[in-house]
Amino acid sequence: MNATPGNGFAPWLADDGPAADTGLAWLDSRRAQARAQVRDQGIPTTKQEAWRYTSLTRLLEQGFTPTAKATTPLEPRDLEPLLVPGLEAYRVVLVNGRFVPGLSDLQHLPAGLRVGGLAQILKSDPDALKDRLNGVAGETQPLFAALNTAGLDDGVVVLLERGAQVERPIELIHLSVGMDEPRVAQPRHVVALEAGAQASLIERYVSLGEALYCTNSVLELSLGRDAVLKHQRIQTESANAFHIAGLYLSLGAGSRYQCVNVGLGASWARTDLNVRFAGEHAECDLQGLYLAGDRQLMDFHLDVDHRLPHCSSRENFKGILYGKGRAVFDGRVYVAKDAQRTDAAMSNRNLLLSEGAEVDTKPQLEINADDVKCSHGTTVGQIEPEQLFYLRSRGISAPLARRMLCLGFAGEILDCLTPDALRDQVAEQVGSRLEQAPID
């Protein structure tokens, strides 16, 4: 029997649904294929490895409806409290999954950089996207990526031409605003850097209010030869939201990619990072920090595919859990038989501040080559009483001392964030989250 996802996602699966006819034959056929895939695959259960620790029940029970094409009454000043103070960036803003030019700041883009809304570009220049949509994610996709493809209508496109080097970060803000009824937004982002291009991308998921909604985003990213990208993802969705992110990365020869993931928001968040090396001597650095408190689940899945020799990858994720918070870290590094000289190191460390908090951590190395340097390690620990006492003996209250130690633990990841304006804001968000944390 092929169960279909709950009524929230059902509209996209009808062949005459809201997203049926785009006027682009190639796109319509990809969407039809994705719909068929979802229907054939059905809903994953916790018997499947990728969903072993994470139940979909609560998500699928929700009666989500697709986000309408409605424009937003928001004005630029409504956005102000959500900005990073002092951050200068080329800014592209989506509201409930739709590109809103009026809130974006895309004037004076430098030569070689193109940033815009996916729907617009599908209309004005579909050929620019024809090979890129599904180009990295592939034709066969897991459930949520396939749902995203089936419902695909808007998102952000960032294209850098060969050799273009952009100093100023490109900031993608995905803003969710509560509606009368729970909505699903399914933005599709396409980022491509041609050979030798360099850029910095800041992807932020924010909300106005604490509404219940679902973001099911997919980002396809490809780096050409020797391209360099620093990618920072800051997830601060509403405390009632569901956040799903599927990242598909293809790293060309000699390219360097760093992704700093910060997961603070949402009640249920699942992030899948899929990395495929497309050329030799590429470097991939995945850093992550997550916090989970009561009624909160943070789930990170990493799948790093070293299919070619001479590439390196780092996976370094840290979690702080309190109350009844739950986290899942499932990191897989695969090294193919011919991928000699692979250098991979994976680490997942967790700090549990309460007895009710829980983490399932599962790092896996699958190594089929013999000349490689690979390591992995995980820890799950508590605050060291000695350290706590040291701080308290200096007059620092126990709650502040705990917070300082947690921030110290998180510091390694926070320090990866650039520029300082972003780092400071996130550090403050982490600090205030910890301040609210009920610590035994």
Add this chain to the structure above:
Amino acid sequence: MLSIKGLKANVGDKEILKGLDLEIGRGEVHAIMGPNGSGKSTLAHVLSGREGYTVTGGSVTFEGQDLLDLEPEARAHLGLFLAFQYPVELPGVNNTYFLKAALNAIRKARGEPELDAVSFLRLMKEKLKVLHLDDSLLKRPVNFGFSGGEKKRNEIFQMAILEPKLAILDETDSGLDIDALRIVADGVNALRSPERSVILVTHYQRLLDYIQPDYVHVLAKGQIIRSGGKELALELEDKGYGWLGAEEAA
């Protein structure tokens, strides 16, 4: 200032302090010497409120308050400071940030205004000079990757900033080279005043050449078994602790 009467404390089932008496007056410097494992660090920890010890008897009064009733931070607010025998490393916790938080917590508890960033920096620069510390240490995590001697000097640096009423230095001289020893002694002497008292836990007479104690005590088997002036330290240097134990038994 500090009055300890018949203090008994256990670690687990084991009694470490077995009825210890000690009176420290304002402005006095007391040295506590004694064999390894005799309970010197235990005394320092019990006074500063570390977990893991059970007080089974006696009392400790500090500045008119029942010290044993207070949380560790409240003891610090009252003016107690412990320079640890083994300072703890705090990876990721910036030294400057830590010290500022500590100083301002203490000031706040005393009803004094918090120091702003500029005044705090000025204070730090001044104290760094006294302790011949490199300011790069300030940007590093607390004690993290510090050499043994740097850790000890960092303890004294913290003391200089926090200006406690009673400082307990637990073997701060151990592991210091000769120059560092003099620097640490200068730091302690700079703090000496008719208002402030110091307890020096040490194994070596040398420190007492630099910081002249008013009293010297011998702690053995959980009790103060002998007290005297600074000449007692010289005598111990000469004869060790054996004669005291023998004397006691007799």
